[in-house]
Amino acid sequence: MIYLDHGATSFPKPPAVRAAVGEAMERCANPGRGSHEAARAGAEVLYRCREAAGELFSVDPERVVLTQNCTQGLNMAIRTLVKPGDRVAVSGFEHNAVTRPLHGLRARVTVAGRRLFDWEDTIRGFRKALDRGASCAVFTHVSNVFGYILPVRELAAECRKRGVPFVLDAAQSAGAIPIDFGELGADFIAMPGHKGLLGPMGTGLLLCGRKPRPLLMGGTGSESERQTMPDFLPDRAEAGTLNVPGFAGLEAGLRLVLDRGPESIGREEAALAAYTAARLRKQGWEVFHGPHQLGTVSFRGGEDCQTLCDRLAGAGIALRAGLHCAPLAHKSAGTLDTGTVRVSFGFDSTRADADALLGRLS
Secondary structure (H helix, E strand, O other): OEEOEOOOOOOOOOHHHHHHHHHHHHHOOOOOOOOOHHHHHHHHHHHHHHHHHHHHHOOOHHHEEEEOOHHHHHHHHHHHHOOOOOEEEEEOOOOHHHHHHHHHOOOEEEEEOOOOOOHHHHHHHHHHHHHOOOOEEEEEOEOOOOOEEOOHHHHHHHHHHHOOOEEEEOOOOEOOEOOOHHHHOOOEEEEEOOOOOOOOOOOEEEEEOOOOOOOOOOOOOOOOOOOOOOOOOOHHHOOOOOOHHHHHHHHHHHHHHHHHOHHHHHHHHHHHHHHHHHHHHHOOOEEEOOOOEOOEEEEEOOOOHHHHHHHHHHOOEEOEEEOOOOHHHHHHHOOOOOOEEEEEOOOOOOHHHHHHHHHHHO
16 A cells, blocks of 8 residues: 555554554553552553653653643643633634633634645734634644644734743644744643644644643542542643553554654655655646645645545555545635645655656546
C-alpha cells in the first residue's frame, strides 16, 4: 500500500513503537494500584512518556495530562475556559473537535479569518474578534484539510496582550513543527499521540497552563479518601485506568521525533506537499496550495472526490475524501459542496510515494 493518509493517523507504526507496546503488555500492571513490581513498571512507563513530552514541548512533566485522544483534551480545555453563552473566537479552519463542544455549550462563536494561506487576514480577524469582547480563543495550528499553518505565535501574542485565555489544537502540527509551551503562553495545548508523534491510536496529550476541569471523575490511585478529584496535576484530569501499553508506544514515538527533530520532519513533509501540488496543477486538478503550508494538500477535479478516492484505494493508494470532519474549513475555502481529496504526508513518506499517486492520476 502507498499510504498518504497520515493526517488521519501515522501508519504503519515504527518498529520501536510496536516493540514498546508489546513489552509493556508483558511487564506492566495498573499504575498506582499497588506497590508490586508490575504496578511500579506501569507507573514508570507513564512518567517516561510525560518526560519525553516535556522535553519535546518545553513543559514540566507534571503538566502533561495523558488523554485518550486530542478530542478529549480539547473538550477538557474548552469546558474549563468556556461557560454557556460566552463569546469565543475561532479560526475559519477548525475541526469539529473544537466547534462541536462550543456548540454544545451554546457559546457565541466568532469566526476570525477565512482566507486560505493568508496570515494577515487571520491575524486581522482575531484582533477584531478579541477587541469585540471574546472571552476565549481556540485555534488550530495547522488545518487538517489544507495544511495551512496558522500564525500561532502572533495569535498567542494578541491573546496575551488582552489577557484572553486560549487553547491551541496541535493535532496536525505536533511532531512536525517545534512547539514551545512556555514561549506560547497557552492555557492548554491538545494533541493526539497517534499522528505526528507516531504513537498508537487511543493516546493523546493535554499540556496544561492551568488546572483543567475534569471530564471524568473516579479512581486515580491517589488521595482515595477524598470524594472530589485531587487538586494537583496530572491526577486531577486522569480518572480511571490509563492505556499503559499505548503510552509506552507513545514514548517510543516521542523519542523518534526528538532524535530526528520536528523541524526536519516538517520541512521534508512540506517539500513533498509542494512537489505534489505543482504536479497536480500541471495535470489540470484544482489544487489548494500556498505559502505557510505543511505536509497536507487537497485537490479536486472532474470526478466525484469519494469516487476518485475509492478508485485509488483499489489501486493500493490510501487517501481521504470528503469534509474531513471540518465543514467550517471547507466553507471558508468554498469546497463545502464537493469536499476535497486530501493527500497527507508523514514521518516516512517519500518522493516515490508521491510519484505513485501522480502516475495514477495522470
